[in-house]
Amino acid sequence: MFGWEFPPHISGGLGTASYGLTRGLATIDDMEIIFVVPKAYGDEDQSMMRLIGAGDVPVTKKKLKFESNKKEFEYIEVNSRIAPYVDPEEFWKLTREETTDKVKYVQTNIEGRVAFSGKYGPDLLQEIYNYSVVASMIADENEFDLIHAHDWLTYPAGIAAKEASGKPLVIHVHATDFDRSGGNVNPDVYNIEKRGMDAADKIITVSKLTQRTVIEKYGIDPSKVITVYNAVEPLKEALSEQKESNLPEKIVTFLGRITLQKGPEYFIEAADMVLKKMKNVRFVMAGSGDMMKKMVNLAASKKIMDKFHFTGFLKGDEVFRMLQMSDVYIMPSVSEPFGISPLEAMQSNVPVIISNQSGVAEILTYAVKVDYWDIEAMADAIYGLLNYNGAHEFFKQYGREEVENLKWENAAQNVKDVYDSVL
Amino acid sequence: MKTVCLYFQVHQPLRLKKYRFFNIGQDHYYYDDFSNETILQKVAANCYLPTNKLLLELIRKFDGKFKLAFSISGVALDQFDVYAPEVIASFQELANTGHVEFLAETNAHSLASLANTDEFLSQIKLHDAKIQKYFNQKPTVFRNTELIYSDDIGSVIADLGYQAMLTEGAKHVLGWKSPNFLYTNAINPRLKLLLKNFKLSDDIAFRFSDKTWNEWPLTAEKFAGWINELPPDEEIVNLFMDYETFGEHQWEETGIFDFLKALPEVMLKGGKVRFDTPSGILKTHQPVSAIHVPYPISWADEERDLTAWLGNPIQDEAFEKLYGLSEKMKLIKDEQLQKDWQYLQASDHLYYMCTKLFSDGDVHSYFTPYESPYDAFINYMNVLSDFILRLKAALPTSDHQNEINLLNDKLNEQKLLLEKYKKEVHLLKQKSNAATKRTSSAVKKKLTRKTPTRKKSDSGKK
Known part of the structure; x- marks a missing residue:
């Protein structure tokens, strides 16, 4: 299985999904999994660059155990700078920011910095290529029956492994570039995605929405594309029903990357409308992203910044804490292939508002669904959930019950069926 | 004869700590003590203490011929008090020479002048009290935060009784006029204006160590030469800058201290230049005209307007x-x-x-x-x-309570007034008692004296 995120080093829903699915698959009896992860977190910049530049990627293996069933699977790391959810421009920015930080830290001169970051523009495709080289290496060294690749950066690796081994390839589409870019598709990314889909024996999409995109926008044979919905990890500890907040006001939370895909501006517009009707509420936009500055400016020019807060990127338990403080969770995504985060909110006893343009809307009954552009409906839903206790309780209680039935074990069984169809 | 007015602004921001959304409602302490203390002490060691020492030597050496002015923000004074009381002591030593003037400003180094007049006035009061407490001076000249000035602000300051205000000699306000004269406020001509000569001031404050500047290196002789070359009728040269110029913005290694050390001697040598403080200049010079500043100006950035703080x-x-x-x-x-x-x-x-x-x-x-x-x-x-x-x-929770509070305040006020009046009445009574005694005795005296004269005149008539 080729992925690029594994907890705790995750930056979005993809890592969570990969982990959940792997855990689910591990419960199936005759299944062994090798998980390949390019790792960009916590590693030293220089060593990574050198190693990749030499085309000689060190591969380390370590054994991981899932507590639930004591079954072992192998977890292989590949040193790389690949990060999820990026297009080449973003990747360039990301690496550039990282080096800027580095420069700041070691106090080197300006020339050093420029020379360092300049090399990253063309490096992305190189990295994907490197990753696929490693993939064929791993394919040679290991015994397996099937290749499963998660999202576009690993498709070339999947293809390479298929070519090296002749085994069937299943690709898992967690998102397409149509979702990420809002329509301005990057042709390079599209090509990689298209090649992966063409080469795949079966394609798993995370929702009907994504399935349609794959069939219509990438021209894929509909019989090859199957939808398997994501699920959610059960919480480790039981939650108290009481929300924990130091603030007298009710809290409405948006939690996610602040990018075009997530529709942050609709949240601000709706917040502005709600604040005109009631004062006893605060809005929180938790996360970071390329539209953050624009959103801060927007909220400031709406003159609501005393009631609208930006937290920046939240780490592990801060996400949990944020949910504990919240009264309503909102995901106004413009285009969301699935969207696991509302499920996590529902687990934490928080009623959710989701956009019809999200995959998760296809399976949820006890969530308020609105069109992402319909800020009036959104404001209405927020106001209702905050002010009508009955509605709040209803969504809170039934929502939690609903989400408790979404198990990775079931999703894994569906994935297994897909495997069986190609073996 | 030219008069050079040196004025230095002393301010250190009180930096906020990283305060996250989760802190709201829970954590009520906002300040980054560590960086505030370390930065203040660093600047004190690099700038305030050595420069104060040097200035004290110079003032003593030239015995009344070398004078200058400071304004120290309330925020800076508060921080000195906590983190570096020795800085206050060294400013007090300067104050004791009698040749250093301390100007009034806003306590919080705030933009209150642009927002709320009441708040502006109360801050000036607060700051005034601090200056009197620390330096035993009653400021008569005002400088607003960042030299922000407009006709309206000037008129408010004039009403408070200040004699003059400092501001930027901004090109877009002055036009063809020279900053090297005394001007007045456009609304209330009693308020005089001292305008910063930004060319000469910034030569020291910003360009001193700039090696790409064609005048680098700047020496005291060269600088004094520029002042002497100014047209003979231009009387005043106002050199206004951040005090941190010395040793902090321009490091000791740039030679800024040597420059400052040599400056008074070189300037005073020809006998054509004298130093004075803002209030001293008001006594020796007459304003030449009013300056119209309908929109606020400041000394910040290229634009010399408010865009460093407001606008986005x-x-x-x-x-x-x-x-x-x-x-x-x-x-x-x-x-x-x-x-x-x-x-x-x-x-x-x-x-x-x-x-x-x-x-x-x-x-x-x-x-x-x-x-x-x-x-x-x-x-x-x-x-x-x-x-x-x-x-x-x-806040008082209801209008009702609010009203009670207001009434209480009024009652208190009236009590105070009553006591005041009682005292006055008492005093008046005493006075009138004494007066009646005196008048009655005086009348008696007069009468006793007058009676014979009358008699005399009477007799004369007869």
Whole structure:
């Protein structure tokens, strides 16, 4: 299985999904999994660059155990700078920011910095290529029956492994570039995605929405594309029903990357409308992203910044804490292939508002669904959930019950069926 | 004869700590003690202490011929008090020479002059009290935060009784006029204006160590030469700058201290130049005309306007939300809230939110503790949100209670008045008693004296 995120080093829903699915698959009896992860977190910049530049990627293996069933699977790391959810421009920015930080830290001169970051523009495709080289290496060294690749950066690796081994390839589409870019598709990314889909024996999409995109926008044979919905990890500890907040006001939370895909501006517009009707509420936009500055400016020019807060990127338990403080969770995504985060909110006893343009809307009954552009409906839903206790309780209680039935074990069984169809 | 007026601004921002959304409602301490203390002590060691020492030597050496003026913001004084009391002591030594004038300004280094006149006045009062307490001087000349000035601000200051104000000799205001004269406010001509000669001031403050500058290196002789070359009728040269120029913005290694050390001697040598303080200049010079400044000017950035602090959406939002609280703050007695209210008004917070990244981006990023203006804004608004919650909790809860409070205040006032009147009545009574005694005795005397004369005249007539 080729992925690029594994907890705790995750930056979005993809890592969570990969982990959940792997855990689910591990419960199936005759299944062994090798998980390949390019790792960009916590590693030293220089060593990574050198190693990749030499085309000689060190591969380390370590054994991981899932507590639930004591079954072992192998977890292989590949040193790389690949990060999820990026297009080449973003990747360039990301690496550039990282080096800027580095420069700041070691106090080197300006020339050093420029020379360092300049090399990253063309490096992305190189990295994907490197990753696929490693993939064929791993394919040679290991015994397996099937290749499963998660999202576009690993498709070339999947293809390479298929070519090296002749085994069937299943690709898992967690998102397409149509979702990420809002329509301005990057042709390079599209090509990689298209090649992966063409080469795949079966394609798993995370929702009907994504399935349609794959069939219509990438021209894929509909019989090859199957939808398997994501699920959610059960919480480790039981939650108290009481929300924990130091603030007298009710809290409405948006939690996610602040990018075009997530529709942050609709949240601000709706917040502005709600604040005109009631004062006893605060809005929180938790996360970071390329539209953050624009959103801060927007909220400031709406003159609501005393009631609208930006937290920046939240780490592990801060996400949990944020949910504990919240009264309503909102995901106004413009285009969301699935969207696991509302499920996590529902687990934490928080009623959710989701956009019809999200995959998760296809399976949820006890969530308020609105069109992402319909800020009036959104404001209405927020106001209702905050002010009508009955509605709040209803969504809170039934929502939690609903989400408790979404198990990775079931999703894994569906994935297994897909495997069986190609073996 | 030319008069050089040296004026130095002393200010250190009180930096906010990283204050996250989760802190709101829970954590009511907003300041980054560690960086405030370390930076203050660093600047004290690099600039305040050595420069004060040097100035003290120079003042003693030239015995009355070398004079200068300071203004120290209340925020800086508060920090000296806590972190570096020796700095205050060294300023007091300078004050004791009698050749150093301390000017009035806003206590919080705030933009209150642009937002709320009441708040502006109360801050001036606060600052005045601090200057009297520390330096035993009653300021007669005012300098607003960042030399911000407009006709209206000048007129407010004139009404307070200040004789003069300092501001920028901004080109777009002066036009063809020279900053090297005394001017007056356009509304109230009793208020005189001293305008900064920004060319000569910035030669020291900004360009001194700039090796790409064609006049580098700048020596005291060269600088004195420029002053002597000014047209003979131009009387005053106002050199206004941040005090931190010496040793902090321009490091000791650039030779800034040698420059300062040599300056008075070189300038005074020909006998054509004298030093004076702002209030001294008011006694020896006459204003030449009024200056019209309908829109506020300042000494910051290329534009010499307010765009370093106000103008972009995030700055405007922070500014409006902050000063939206002014009226409520009048009802608050809580000391800590009042203190935080002062510190949150410091213009520095808005300065960090500046998004102009062209000519002055360097200057802004040199001073800011934040990674971006947006970080600064978000952090500030989080702090302000907590402050607003505290303010709400401390406010009288209902109109009813509010009214009671107001009535109580009135009662107290009247009590005070009554006592005052009682005393006055008492005094008057005493006086009148004494007076009646005196008059009655005087009348008696007069009468006794007059009776014979009358008799005389009577007899004369007869």
